[in-house]
Amino acid sequence: MSDAAPRILVADDQPDVLEALRLLLKAEGYATEVVKSPAAVIKAVEARDYAMVLMDLNYARDTTSGQEGLELLQKLQAIDAALPVVVMTAWATVDVAVEAMRRGARDFITKPWDNPRLLAIVRNQIELGSAVRAYRRLEQENQLLRGTGKSGPTLIAQSAAMRPVLDVIARVGPSDANVLITGENGTGKGLVAQALHAVSARAGKPFISVNMGGLPEGVFESELFGHVRGAFTDAKADRAGRFELADGGTLFLDEIGNIPLSQQAKILRTIETGEFERVGSSRTYRANVRLVSATNADLQAEVAAGKFRQDLLFRLNTIQLHLPPLRERREDIELLAQHFLKAHVERYRKPITGFDESALDALRSYSWPGNVRELDHAVERGVLMASGKVVRGPDLGLTAGQATPRIEEMSIEEVEAFLIKKTLARCDGNARKAAEELGLSRSAFYRRLEKYGL
Known part of the structure; x- marks a missing residue:
């Protein structure tokens, strides 16, 4: 829903009832739309978003039993179970009220209605409906956030x-x-x-x-x-x-x-x-x-x-x-590395206090084709591989200044990560070009970048 006035759909087959409700709700600041049949209700709800529906249970096909309205309730539930629906009828019985609530109605109003009570129900149901939708959005948003960590x-x-x-x-x-x-x-x-x-x-x-x-x-x-x-x-x-x-x-x-x-x-x-x-x-x-x-x-x-x-x-x-790119902001490399070190030390609960000089030299001399993400990944690897209280150069797994590792000594994943790094460096960090050179689809290439922290 937007920040505009809450939009209410009113359904009844009597023009004087529709006009009375439209004027009443308009005076309270609601945007009101009126329709005269169950088919028009379905068409409207499928086309637009409403804060609530206020609908009669009885229409031309059956003016007393409420069956037409009860069937409409079920259809509305199938379209949007979170949409508040309040039903009205001049033929009120306890059985019809119970059945309407069972099929998804949030409240029940008899005709002729009491204006203050009707407005109180409308206000409460709009607030409740808004809260339910906000909760559902928050729940799905939190699922996304948990996924990213x-x-x-x-x-x-x-x-x-x-x-x-x-x-x-x-x-x-x-x-x-x-x-x-x-x-x-x-x-x-x-x-x-x-x-x-x-x-x-x-x-x-x-x-x-x-x-x-x-x-x-x-x-x-x-x-x-x-x-x-x-x-x-x-x-x-x-x-x-x-x-x-x-x-x-x-x-x-x-x-x-x-x-x-x-x-x-x-x-x-x-x-x-x-x-x-x-x-x-x-x-x-x-x-x-x-x-x-x-x-x-x-x-x-x-x-x-x-x-x-x-x-x-x-x-x-x-x-x-x-x-x-990180190679153009080398003054930030050590600051970033210290930040990542603190985070990974806390995560893995290791008694590591910093980097030794060989690690700092490796960090400064490496070309970082994967930029800050690769730096984070390298520091994490260093924390995991360190055997003492400091991360040493070899713990980082960087190849700058070292001989290229022998393919036969590497795992398939290490070969793949090494090849992607070299291709990225050759393409000046352009992932699209690198994907084309490696013969990978863009989505497959990005999944590998994420997997290897590049």
Whole structure:
């Protein structure tokens, strides 16, 4: 739901009842839509998002039993079980009231109604419905956060090369401007996105991240826009997408250059209007998100090659922020290494106090094709391999200044990681070029980068 007035759908086959309820609810600040039949209720709920439904149980087909309304209740539950529905009837019986509640109604009103009681029920049910939806979003958001294992941003940057980055974060972060972060793989684009969110007015709202590089095309729409139960074989329950989870907050689209051309129009429409549909549903939802994107590709070149929409690029890069590779900010290497050391020492509960001189020399002399992510991975390996109270050079597993390891002495995973590092270095950190040289799909390549900490 947006910050606009709560939208209520009122259903009754009597025009005077509809008009009376419309005027009553409008005076209380609600946006009200009225319909006259069960079919119109279904059509409206499938097309739009409502804070609640206030509906009669009896229509032209059957004016006394309430059966038509009870059937409608079941259909509404199947569409959206979290949608609050309050039923009305002039033919009230205890049995009908009990059956309506059993089929999903949140409350029951008899005609003629008492205005204060009706308004109190409406207010309470809208608040409860909003709380239920917020809880469900929070539950799914927490599942995403547990999957990443990440907490708040810790941006370590004292080098001259990073000062322009810090300046842009300070000036642009508090705004709602869309930001496109560019830079080689592993430079910390996700951390900068979190920093932009942390200094914005949306800081208390969700920060939702999705790696477009590792997203198979078959689940693209479901991941971003959500799906309804039964939309496809494994859709056993309704599921909110990333846009919906990020409502009010920031959505970070990492590796944005990997969006298939066939899907770019759908992303563009949602960015422009805030509207989208879940897979398997025609209902239109709205989400108010601040978009931060990241890529290591040259999107202008992709536009020229017909692989990326120029109008989408215009929407993404209101502000463009470039992150330098780690080899251009060597003053930060030791600071970052100490930060990662502290984190991994706590994680693995090892009595390690620091690096010896050989380890520091290895850290300074290495070329870091995988940038900050590779540094983190190397320090973690050093903590695990260290046998004393300090991490030594060989513990880090770096090859700078050493002979190239013999292939026959390496495991398959070590060979693969070594080959990816060498290819990344040869391609100046450009993951797309490296993937092409290695004959891997982009999603397969990004999965390996994540696996090996590159």
